[in-house]
Amino acid sequence: MIGRSGFGYSFDPFVEGVTPHPFTAAAKQYIPLVSSFAISREYILPKLVKIGTPRLRRLALNLIPSKRIHKLREIVDTMERTSVEIFEIKKKALKEGGDAFESFDEQGKDIMSILGTDTTSNTLSRILSLLATHPNVQDKLRSEVMEVISTYGDNMLYDDLTPLPFLDAVCRETLRLRPTCQEDSVPLSTPIKGLDGREIHSIMIPKGTKVYISILNANRDPALWGPDSHEWKPERWLSPLPQALIDARVPGIYSNLMTFLGGGRACIGFKFAQLGIKVVLSTLISEFKFSPSKEIEWKMSSITSPSVKGSTMPQLPLNIELVSKTA
Numbered sequence: 001m002i003g004r005s006g007f008g009y010s011f012d013p014f015v016e017g018v019t020p021h022p023f024t025a026a027a028k029q030y031i032p033l034v035s036s037f038a039i040s041r042e043y044i045l046p047k048l049v050k051i052g053t054p055r056l057r058r059l060a061l062n063l064i065p066s067k068r069i070h071k072l073r074e075i076v077d078t079m080e081r082t083s084v085e086i087f088e089i090k091k092k093a094l095k096e097g098g099d100a101f102e103s104f105d106e107q108g109k110d111i112m113s114i115l116g117t118d119t120t121s122n123t124l125s126r127i128l129s130l131l132a133t134h135p136n137v138q139d140k141l142r143s144e145v146m147e148v149i150s151t152y153g154d155n156m157l158y159d160d161l162t163p164l165p166f167l168d169a170v171c172r173e174t175l176r177l178r179p180t181c182q183e184d185s186v187p188l189s190t191p192i193k194g195l196d197g198r199e200i201h202s203i204m205i206p207k208g209t210k211v212y213i214s215i216l217n218a219n220r221d222p223a224l225w226g227p228d229s230h231e232w233k234p235e236r237w238l239s240p241l242p243q244a245l246i247d248a249r250v251p252g253i254y255s256n257l258m259t260f261l262g263g264g265r266a267c268i269g270f271k272f273a274q275l276g277i278k279v280v281l282s283t284l285i286s287e288f289k290f291s292p293s294k295e296i297e298w299k300m301s302s303i304t305s306p307s308v309k310g311s312t313m314p315q316l317p318l319n320i321e322l323v324s325k326t327a
């Protein structure tokens with residue numbers, strides 16, 4: 001999706017029988033693999049990258065007898081090759097200008113090829129999975145979307161789609177309850193009980209410690225969101241939010257949520273992500289009806305991703321029916 005809309009480059013034509021782009025396969029494996037190096041990435045790598053030249057480091061890397069490290073090297077190389085290729089195409093098109101750039105730019109408007117494991121596609125997977133198990137919500141969403149599609153058809157504009165209240169509520173609620181990046185940590189906004197039964201009000205943090213804030217706890221705190229904070233209820237966004245939440249002044253950049261974080265390192269793509277989710281979701285929901293298929297497990301690596309129970313391959317099989325047959 002980002003490839004087509006951002007760079008005018010297709011990573012996956014979504015056509016059966018066509019070999020996927022090597023970048024897609026690499027990107028799908030990148031997050032789970034890189035997450036398995038979490039500790040060494042955090043504590044050892046920053047020191048190693050200061051030793052010698054890139055050439056020397058590459059040589060040393062090749063000599064390390066670890067299949068996982070070599071796999072990661074191949075993945076990173078594939079992703080870098082593709083990035084350079086896209087950059088060169090874009091540079092050439094800009095240089096040539098005229099028709100070449102026009103047609104290149106035009107491709108960028110033809111959205112919709114979903115990149116495997118990124119945050120936006122996994123949020124979409126979450127929404128589809130939740131809709132499959134909440135048929136009433138799914139029907140309500142479909143009728144809202146169908147109404148606007150029957151009015152505007154293919155001429156539907158950004159302003160026709162993005163304000164749809166229930167579509168917006170479904171997206172917000174999923175981003176709240178099921179954020180794709182979900183650091184977990186000890187909440188101390190109220191005292192917690194230790195194993196010995198004593199109340200803990202604070203924790204000593206040595207200078208220089210990296211602190212991960214808990215996106216999950218912020219998004220689900222019952223003291224802020226109410227006693228039903230652990231339930232998926234899109235309707236909560238159709239009424240005024242609890243006063244406790246407003247008063248808490250959650251520092252997230254979006255909708256009292258920490259899903260896209262806040263401050264100087266917050267997500268710069270959050271508007272684009274929401275647009276992408278809404279466009280894909282409204283297209284799919286107007287054509288298909290979704291119901292659960294196999295048992296799904298959500299793998300909690302840096303970016304949460306679905307897979308069939310017992311498998312590690314990222315996928316979300318769902319039963320699909322054409323809407324026209326079921327309406």
Ligand code: HEM
Pocket residue numbers: 002119120123179180181259260261264265266267268269270272273
């Ligand atoms: C549902 C979808 C998305 C979620 C949940 C999400 C979440 C996040 C989070 C939590 C961070 C902060 C990471 C950190 O500092 O540890 C981040 C950073 C970032 N995101 Fe997103 N993101 C999403 C979609 C996107 C999209 C679609 C784009 C690009 C078009 C994007 C571009 C970025 C960039 C460039 C950063 C780094 C910002 C910086 O460090 O200055 N994100 N995102």
